[in-house]
Amino acid sequence: MSKYWSQVVRSIEPYVPGEQPKDKTYVKLNTNENPYPPSPKVLAAIREAANENLRLYPTPTCDELRQCIAQYYGLAKEEVFVGNGSDEVLAFSFQAFFNPGIPILFPDITYSFYPVYSALFHIDYKVVPLNGDFSIPVEQFFENNGGIIFPNPNAPTGKYIPLEAVEAIIQRNTEQVVIVDEAYIDFGGESAVKLIKKYSNLLVVQTLSKSRSLAGLRVGLALGQKELIDGLDRVKNSINSYTLDQLALAGALASFEDEKYFQETRRKVIATRDNFSASLTASGFNVIPSKANFIFISHSQMNADEIYQRLREKGILVRYFKKPRIDNFLRVSIGSDEEMATLLQALNEIV
Ligand SMILES: *Cc1c(COP(=O)(O)O)cnc(C)c1O
Numbered sequence: 001m002s003k004y005w006s007q008v009v010r011s012i013e014p015y016v017p018g019e020q021p022k023d024k025t026y027v028k029l030n031t032n033e034n035p036y037p038p039s040p041k042v043l044a045a046i047r048e049a050a051n052e053n054l055r056l057y058p059t060p061t062c063d064e065l066r067q068c069i070a071q072y073y074g075l076a077k078e079e080v081f082v083g084n085g086s087d088e089v090l091a092f093s094f095q096a097f098f099n100p101g102i103p104i105l106f107p108d109i110t111y112s113f114y115p116v117y118s119a120l121f122h123i124d125y126k127v128v129p130l131n132g133d134f135s136i137p138v139e140q141f142f143e144n145n146g147g148i149i150f151p152n153p154n155a156p157t158g159k160y161i162p163l164e165a166v167e168a169i170i171q172r173n174t175e176q177v178v179i180v181d182e183a184y185i186d187f188g189g190e191s192a193v194k195l196i197k198k199y200s201n202l203l204v205v206q207t208l209s210k211s212r213s214l215a216g217l218r219v220g221l222a223l224g225q226k227e228l229i230d231g232l233d234r235v236k237n238s239i240n241s242y243t244l245d246q247l248a249l250a251g252a253l254a255s256f257e258d259e260k261y262f263q264e265t266r267r268k269v270i271a272t273r274d275n276f277s278a279s280l281t282a283s284g285f286n287v288i289p290s291k292a293n294f295i296f297i298s299h300s301q302m303n304a305d306e307i308y309q310r311l312r313e314k315g316i317l318v319r320y321f322k323k324p325r326i327d328n329f330l331r332v333s334i335g336s337d338e339e340m341a342t343l344l345q346a347l348n349e350i351v
Helices: 007-011 040-049 063-073 086-097 111-120 140-142 163-171 226-236 248-255 259-282 304-313 339-350
Strands: 080-083 104-107 124-128 148-151 178-182 202-206 220-224 287-290 294-299 330-333
Touching: 007 063, 007 111, 040 248, 063 248, 080 086, 080 111, 080 202, 086 111, 086 202, 086 226, 111 124, 140 148, 140 163, 163 178, 163 294, 220 226, 259 287, 259 294, 259 339, 294 304, 304 330, 304 339, 330 339
Parallel strands: 104 124, 104 148, 148 178, 178 202
Antiparallel strands: 080 220, 202 220, 287 294, 294 330
């Protein structure tokens, strides 16, 4: 605590990202990074963009990248917003669409950044308790609210709700914005992007960090009708007009242009997840069915925090959240087949 801190800085409890330890090489399955490298075409594009033009500011409107993403999703450029990671896009969205007063709604077990943004921007919120099996109780989002945000698939549970359920929530809340955080949608879910033409209150947020192996490049995006994108632009141009640097713009563009590589790596992660989930179940673990690049697991005979510690000693990092309802679960990112085999062996030794 410092006397120089503003009131809001004194009172907020910042988000704690998964650790990136440098003391030794871990099998790192704690931050949902993709085990596969970015497309070689992405790396080539970034190398090529590292030239004397870095002297200049990047284009503030990111037209080429937005046009490419628009075409990819069958939208107009005016329906695409890009930012420095989807965390930034989400933060801008809270500022652009949510107000103090009537609480916004999000699940009690969800991405821990939502309550942090709410506190930072003075937005009131109410959490909706997930059902006992961690599924999202759709009807609970029909009550009066100032806006809605949820990830689909949800994090850290990996649970997915079908597009009809997402649409029901959007349809019942037309007077406020519904944000669907699709950070993990490429791992087997159906995107709500196809509902954008139909609903002016829908904002879909995605990231290149997970399914496109570009967590280090920091690129996220929002898709929605022009009015919403204009709202995000107003926030961006009130904070930082150049949120994407020239290297990120070049790399992100190349990623969307290399569909073959994207499909290949995405399929590999899905296959590894499904195989690993089956092996874990056979080893006596409770595995929540996941449509993400991570799984949420527990074991009836040993506490999750103990398993977490024992794995750490063996050089394997997973994520443990000491929070109500989920403090006996571990979130395990899907790595390569070799990494998952190492983890499986370690888990079988521990429990
Ligand atoms: C990882 C993640 C993000 C943010 O990713 P960025 O790297 O900031 O693009 C957003 N939402 C959820 C639910 C996530 O898990």
